[in-house]
Amino acid sequence: MAQPQYLTGDAAAIDDFIGQFDVFLIDCDGVLWSGDHVFEGIVETLELLRSKGKKVVFVTNNSTKARPDYQRKFTALGIPSDVEEIFGSAYSSAIYISRILKLEAPKNKVYVLGESGIETELRTENVSFIGGTDPNFRRDMTPEDWQGIADGSLLDPDVGCVLAGLDFHVNYLKLSHAYQYLRRGAVFLATNVDSTFPMNHNFFPGAGSIGIPLINMTGQQPVALGKPSQAMMDAIEGKFKLDRARTCMVGDRLDTDIKFGIEGRLGGTLAVLTGVNNKADWEAKDAVAVPAFYVNSLSDLRGASR
Numbered sequence: 414m415a416q417p418q419y420l421t422g423d424a425a426a427i428d429d430f431i432g433q434f435d436v437f438l439i440d441c442d443g444v445l446w447s448g449d450h451v452f453e454g455i456v457e458t459l460e461l462l463r464s465k466g467k468k469v470v471f472v473t474n475n476s477t478k479a480r481p482d483y484q485r486k487f488t489a490l491g492i493p494s495d496v497e498e499i500f501g502s503a504y505s506s507a508i509y510i511s512r513i514l515k516l517e518a519p520k521n522k523v524y525v526l527g528e529s530g531i532e533t534e535l536r537t538e539n540v541s542f543i544g545g546t547d548p549n550f551r552r553d554m555t556p557e558d559w560q561g562i563a564d565g566s567l568l569d570p571d572v573g574c575v576l577a578g579l580d581f582h583v584n585y586l587k588l589s590h591a592y593q594y595l596r597r598g599a600v601f602l603a604t605n606v607d608s609t610f611p612m613n614h615n616f617f618p619g620a621g622s623i624g625i626p627l628i629n630m631t632g633q634q635p636v637a638l639g640k641p642s643q644a645m646m647d648a649i650e651g652k653f654k655l656d657r658a659r660t661c662m663v664g665d666r667l668d669t670d671i672k673f674g675i676e677g678r679l680g681g682t683l684a685v686l687t688g689v690n691n692k693a694d695w696e697a698k699d700a701v702a703v704p705a706f707y708v709n710s711l712s713d714l715r716g717a718s719r
């Protein structure tokens with residue numbers, strides 16, 4: 414497997430790299446920021462790409478926020494953006510459910526294991542849901558729960574799908590409800606299956622680690638609709654009318670971002686070393702994906718000479 418080209422500090426190589434692409438799909442967590450800490454030079458780098466007539470699209474697996482929430486975060490962090498430039502796994506999941514899965518009534522409700530980002534995007538697509546941020550699910554089990562979940566009296570008969578995402582309030586009650594719906598044949602979806610979540614220059618449980626108890630109990634794998642899912646790539650291609658050969662995926666994670674770009678047959682993939690994976694990960698014999706290019710940080714692209 415060809416090893417990636419290192420661009421940092423090489424103005425000619427950076428010029429040539431940028432010149433190969435019209436569209437940059439840019440990951441968020443671990444590339445632009447770590448939590449609310451924006452990496453140095455990110456604003457100027459995005460400005461540089463836009464000043465060269467490049468299209469920037471922010472593609473995140475983080476389902477805790479919907480596109481308008483993200484735009485508020487971008488603005489709060491001083492990063493110019495347009496809500497139409499943002500494409501998250503919560504949105505990808507909502508359009509998959511409403512336009513492809515098309516759950517038939519009455520079993521057309523979604524049980525959400527996740528945060529408000531999923532709820533907002535489902536509402537935008539007129540998909541009804543329960544669970545999620547409902548405070549009635551953010552508590553300990555009661556004797557009534559044990560009984561009502563077991564005999565089904567506490568379960569909603571109209572649930573036809575379970576959607577699992579990054580949930581900072583996951584608990585036994587939520588997992589028990591989700592499991593029962595899956596036992597009853599509900600479709601099992603995930604916004605994404607990232608094992609870890611890069612935050613505040615460290616790592617926390619990712620969405621994949623939230624949904625894994627359901628995989629363990631059912632033996633089923635969910636259909637994941639975030640990167641590297643090609644359902645998401647097709648939706649992005651459709652929305653932005655992009656030419657895959659002139660498009661580059663920029664990310665910090667091999668098994669989501671870089672795999673997404675490679676399986677999407679994009680013209681290029683650029684790895685940054687500010688997030689989850691490092692050089693040793695793609696140099697390993699069993700590397701899940703190897704990027705075409707890499708830099709220490711996205712802002713190294715400012716090294717362009719023209």
Ligand SMILES: O=C(O)[C@H](O)[C@H](O)COP(=O)(O)O
Nearest residue numbers: 441442473474475610619620
């Ligand atoms: O657990 C998660 O959901 C992910 O770690 C997180 O969301 C990754 O976001 P991204 O790097 O795709 O912006």
Ligand SMILES: [Mg+2]
Nearest residue numbers: 440442443665
């Ligand atoms: Mg990332």
